[in-house]
Amino acid sequence: MTIRALDLATGPALALRSPDVVMRLRRMGASFPTRLSFLRSLIRRLAASSTSVRRPVWEMDDAGFGHAVYTLTLGGYDYSLVAFSCPLPDDQRSDRVIAEAWDTSYVLYDGVPDAAEIDRLRANAPRQEAGRFGPRDLVLSRANKSVRFFEHVADSLAHGRQPDRQRLGEVGYLLRTTAVYGNGKFGIADRFVLAARGGLDGPFQAEMLTVWLIREFSHDLVEHVARCRAPDTFVPLAQGLRRHIGVGNSTGLGMAPFLANHPVLLSNWVLARETALARMRAKPCLDAAALGRLADLWRQAALHLDQWSVEDDALMARILRLRGEWIEAESWIDPARLLATSFPVASLLDRSQSLSVDFQELLAALLIELAGREIDDLADGMAAAREGAFEPGMRIMVLRKLLHDHYGWAMAIAFEAPAETAQFWYVSEEKLEPRLGRRADEPGADLELPLDIARQVQRLAVDLADAPDGQSVAAFLADFPQHRHVVRRIQTTAAAPYAEIRDNLLSDRCLPIDMLRCKLAFFGASKFDPRSDRWTRITLFQGAPTAGEIAAGETDDCWLPVLP
Amino acid sequence: MTTILLSYNEVQSLARKTACGAGLPHGVADDIGHAAVWLSARGVDAIRIVVEALGDHACGAQAVLRDQAAVDVLCCGESRQVSLHDREHGLLLIGLAGAAATNSGLNLAARLANGNVLPLAQVSDASDLIRDLKALSLLPDDGEPFRPGSPRPAATDTAAYAAALGLAARTYVPASDFSRARGAGAGTTDND
Numbered sequence: 001m002t003i004r005a006l007d008l009a010t011g012p013a014l015a016l017r018s019p020d021v022v023m024r025l026r027r028m029g030a031s032f033p034t035r036l037s038f039l040r041s042l043i044r045r046l047a048a049s050s051t052s053v054r055r056p057v058w059e060m061d062d063a064g065f066g067h068a069v070y071t072l073t074l075g076g077y078d079y080s081l082v083a084f085s086c087p088l089p090d091d092q093r094s095d096r097v098i099a100e101a102w103d104t105s106y107v108l109y110d111g112v113p114d115a116a117e118i119d120r121l122r123a124n125a126p127r128q129e130a131g132r133f134g135p136r137d138l139v140l141s142r143a144n145k146s147v148r149f150f151e152h153v154a155d156s157l158a159h160g161r162q163p164d165r166q167r168l169g170e171v172g173y174l175l176r177t178t179a180v181y182g183n184g185k186f187g188i189a190d191r192f193v194l195a196a197r198g199g200l201d202g203p204f205q206a207e208m209l210t211v212w213l214i215r216e217f218s219h220d221l222v223e224h225v226a227r228c229r230a231p232d233t234f235v236p237l238a239q240g241l242r243r244h245i246g247v248g249n250s251t252g253l254g255m256a257p258f259l260a261n262h263p264v265l266l267s268n269w270v271l272a273r274e275t276a277l278a279r280m281r282a283k284p285c286l287d288a289a290a291l292g293r294l295a296d297l298w299r300q301a302a303l304h305l306d307q308w309s310v311e312d313d314a315l316m317a318r319i320l321r322l323r324g325e326w327i328e329a330e331s332w333i334d335p336a337r338l339l340a341t342s343f344p345v346a347s348l349l350d351r352s353q354s355l356s357v358d359f360q361e362l363l364a365a366l367l368i369e370l371a372g373r374e375i376d377d378l379a380d381g382m383a384a385a386r387e388g389a390f391e392p393g394m395r396i397m398v399l400r401k402l403l404h405d406h407y408g409w410a411m412a413i414a415f416e417a418p419a420e421t422a423q424f425w426y427v428s429e430e431k432l433e434p435r436l437g438r439r440a441d442e443p444g445a446d447l448e449l450p451l452d453i454a455r456q457v458q459r460l461a462v463d464l465a466d467a468p469d470g471q472s473v474a475a476f477l478a479d480f481p482q483h484r485h486v487v488r489r490i491q492t493t494a495a496a497p498y499a500e501i502r503d504n505l506l507s508d509r510c511l512p513i514d515m516l517r518c519k520l521a522f523f524g525a526s527k528f529d530p531r532s533d534r535w536t537r538i539t540l541f542q543g544a545p546t547a548g549e550i551a552a553g554e555t556d557d558c559w560l561p562v563l564p
Numbered sequence: 565m566t567t568i569l570l571s572y573n574e575v576q577s578l579a580r581k582t583a584c585g586a587g588l589p590h591g592v593a594d595d596i597g598h599a600a601v602w603l604s605a606r607g608v609d610a611i612r613i614v615v616e617a618l619g620d621h622a623c624g625a626q627a628v629l630r631d632q633a634a635v636d637v638l639c640c641g642e643s644r645q646v647s648l649h650d651r652e653h654g655l656l657l658i659g660l661a662g663a664a665a666t667n668s669g670l671n672l673a674a675r676l677a678n679g680n681v682l683p684l685a686q687v688s689d690a691s692d693l694i695r696d697l698k699a700l701s702l703l704p705d706d707g708e709p710f711r712p713g714s715p716r717p718a719a720t721d722t723a724a725y726a727a728a729l730g731l732a733a734r735t736y737v738p739a740s741d742f743s744r745a746r747g748a749g750a751g752t753t754d755n756d
Contacts, residue, residue: 090753090755091753093753093754093755094751094752094753094754095750095754096748096750096752097748098744098752132568134569135571135715135716144754146756147755147756148756176754183573184571184572184573184574185571185573185574186574187569187570187571187574188571189571190571190572190573191573192572193715250750250754252748252749252750253748253749386667389667389668390595390664390667390668391668392636392637392639392640393639393640393641393642426736426737426747427735427736427737428736428737428739428743428744428747429733429736429737429738429739430739430743430744432736433747433748434748435737435743435747435748436747436748436749437737437743437747442742442743443737443738443740444737444738444743447735447736447737450590472637472640472642473636473640474633474636474637474639474640474642475637475642477633477636478633478636478637481589481591481592481629481632481633482589482591483591484589484590484591484592484594484595485589485590485591485594486591487591488591488594512749531749531750531751532749532750533749534748534749534750535748535749535750
């Protein structure tokens with residue numbers, strides 16, 4: 001059965017897709033980056049500010065071990081990436097949180113660090129979670145080398161050659177971050193410090209800036225190693241290839257609790273994207289220039305799909321199907337036909353309902369890309385000042401109605417079936433790594449994280465059944481304090497349509513990778529490369545402007561990178 | 565006494581986990597986290613206050629639930645004031661009320677022994693408030709803006725910090741080879 005992606009009750013003028021469609025795990029797991037993704041916002045902001053990046057410190061030995069500082073000015077503030085590169089034995093190179101040493105480590109620093117501050121950071125940044133940081137430290141990160149590719153690039157450049165294009169296309173990065181910590185972790189500055197500043201006030205902008213500068217460092221580092229290895233034959237990276245080397249990232253289960261624990265923030269992200277799509281849907285016609293751009297973007301997406309291959313069998317099968325659908329559907333965008341079609345975007349979206357969810361979401365991302373600057377204002381509303389206030393004075397009859405109106409999806413889940421509670425989310429005592437367990441086979445379910453939103457809603461509904469309509473929430477919770485978490489959530493999400501993932505996160509069918517991909521797509525990630533159903537690698541900033549190009553603004557490859 | 569300087573996010577998350585580790589429901593623990601932020605922005609070592617209220621030798625979980633319920637009924641106008649029964653846990657009660665006032669915009673106020681009434685929104689240092697507090701009450705909105713707290717939290721006593729970490733650790737699942745190998749869905753080395 002085909003699910004209709006429109007909630008017709010919202011009317012044709014600005015028809016947002018229904019949360020019952022958008023907020024399902026399968027569809028979230030088909031997310032693509034869009035023009036509203038956070039790294040795109042950052043690039044536009046850096047370009048608008050005519051930002052220039054300086055490298056006042058570069059103290060590296062011939063093997064590429066030492067430290068460097070990159071500095072830029074944005075919104076009237078100086079920011080510096082302080083980077084450290086250290087030798088690392090192979091047996092210690094792990095992308096997991098349980099690692100205790102890394103090839104490189106970083107702090108995004110508020111201002112320009114003097115020698116004493118660099119010494120302080122040298123003593124702490126390489127230790128990451130075991131270090132302590134202060135209010136001038138804005139972001140903490142680390143990255144490991146993509147060992148074989150780093151060596152290939154260094155060796156190629158040292159011998160006067162450019163790296164192999166196919167290998168570059170397959171890997172796409174020299175360094176892979178394994179954590180990018182913000183918002184007060186380990187003593188660094190709290191988010192509200194940046195939220196009050198123009199320049200880095202949007203979601204994850206400081207983190208994205210850090211990663212963009214790490215990318216710059218990775219280019220410089222590999223060239224430095226190559227130059228030191230063979231100064232007479234060394235050649236620098238060709239600009240086109242340099243631009244195509246992004247930053248990798250390895251991501252695990254931590255992102256899933258983040259989405260569940262920030263419902264208003266998640267809703268703001270999705271609402272911005274869905275509003276952008278609805279604006280496009282409402283267009284009565286597209287002019288010739290827009291149709292030309294549509295065709296260009298279609299071809300770019302096709303090339304990107306051709307260059308995106310993964311080892312994961314399930315995703316590769318989906319990519320293959322998507323490639324086929326994309327080619328078949330190219331006839332849909334015939335200019336003569338679309339010029340004669342009223343509401344051509346709506347027509348395309350409606351036709352896509354007969355194809356895969358992957359196709360539908362790629363088409364949606366493309367149409368948002370087509371919108372260009374006219375949807376950029378929506379990026380300003382994607383942050384959330386707070387996650388909503390608790391209302392103890394609300395009457396029980398009102399709470400019941402909110403539950404009824406917004407949590408029908410939760411009430412429909414049959415928790416008496418063992419498969420619906422097969423998994424549990426927990427934090428391991430081992431470096432507090434988030435993990436997922438099988439309830440029937442593993443200990444620890446008594447310590448599970450409260451990601452069982454649907455089950456909490458059902459338990460609340462049972463106890464609400466006997467509560468008087470006119471009773472206050474305050475009086476109810478005095479008797480049932482265990483429901484405080486879900487009551488606050490129901491109150492909070494009433495005004496946040498896309499707040500809830502409308503699936504059961506405990507179910508046997510829940511694949512955490514779907515949540516990871518959703519969040520990473522909002523970051524602007526591409527080339528999703530799952531290593532399991534709960535772990536993925538991605539690439540950030542591939543195809544994006546380098547520091548030397550940033551003043552010119554976004555490149556054509558910012559949306560979906562294509563190897564030139 | 566040695567201290568550690570935490571961020572607000574650390575104060576909030578550690579207070580919340582401490583409360584969970586002490587057996588409080590997640591939703592109540594969330595409010596303990598907000599209360600800790602409010603207190604630590606106003607000169608109070610909030611982690612110490614939470615540990616003293618909920619630590620092993622305290623019988624504070626029930627008192628916290630009672631205080632939270634009292635603040636709730638005060639906020640929704642179902643009671644005129646909350647009297648201070650237990651000076652030992654009084655600062656946490658003030659923190660819960662202060663956080664509720666900040667989040668809701670309500671004008672909750674401290675009634676002091678000398679008869680003065682001090683809106684919680686105007687408190688810049690809560691550390692001495694407990695000495696003179698008689699009760700908390702809800703006043704009409706006076707239109708006064710909230711006085712912001714300090715840019716960084718008050719310092720945390722390292723002994724209290726360690727005790728809080730101990731309580732928080734009760735929420736973590738013990739390590740095992742099986743969990744390490746299967747729970748995260750990734751291998752342990754990445755040398756490709």
